[in-house]
Amino acid sequence: MNDVAKERNLTTAEIAEAGRSGAPIESPPQRPSATSYEEPARPAAAPESRIQVFSGNEAQTFRSEWMEIQVGFVDEPRGSVEKADGLVARVVQRLAEVFADERAKLEKEWARGADVSTEDLRQALQRYRSFFDRLLSV
Numbered sequence: 001m002n003d004v005a006k007e008r009n010l011t012t013a014e015i016a017e018a019g020r021s022g023a024p025i026e027s028p029p030q031r032p033s034a035t036s037y038e039e040p041a042r043p044a045a046a047p048e049s050r051i052q053v054f055s056g057n058e059a060q061t062f063r064s065e066w067m068e069i070q071v072g073f074v075d076e077p078r079g080s081v082e083k084a085d086g087l088v089a090r091v092v093q094r095l096a097e098v099f100a101d102e103r104a105k106l107e108k109e110w111a112r113g114a115d116v117s118t119e120d121l122r123q124a125l126q127r128y129r130s131f132f133d134r135l136l137s138v
Contacts, residue, residue: 103124
């Protein structure tokens with residue numbers, strides 16, 4: 001992680017700029033949250049579109065942090081919007097890392113000359129498709 005990312009959280013604008021310039025985006029440290037939050041019910045979806053990108057704990061941490069930001073809006077609206085931007089930026093960064101890590105694992109197998117199974121590749125493509133569909137539905 002570079003020194004800038006250690007000192008502060010990135011904004012969505014900085015992530016977008018890094019994406020345009022091709023610069024790597026470093027992930028700031030995650031902060032655990034004590035606030036609990038139950039995810040609202042969502043309409044049923046096809047099984048392949050329900051593939052989890054984050055672990056349950058990681059997703060819960062992001063949701064809890066969101067709730068803290070939302071609750072703080074009444075007392076500090078501007079600060080809440082800034083914190084929301086930072087949280088969204090961290091989630092986007094983490095999403096990119098999850099998919100980059102998955103691709104790196106596959107490439108490591110290929111580099112060793114290992115034959116990655118069609119099933120492993122099918123699952124990877126299924127996760128990409130699920131995430132891609134979610135992005136386009138936003």
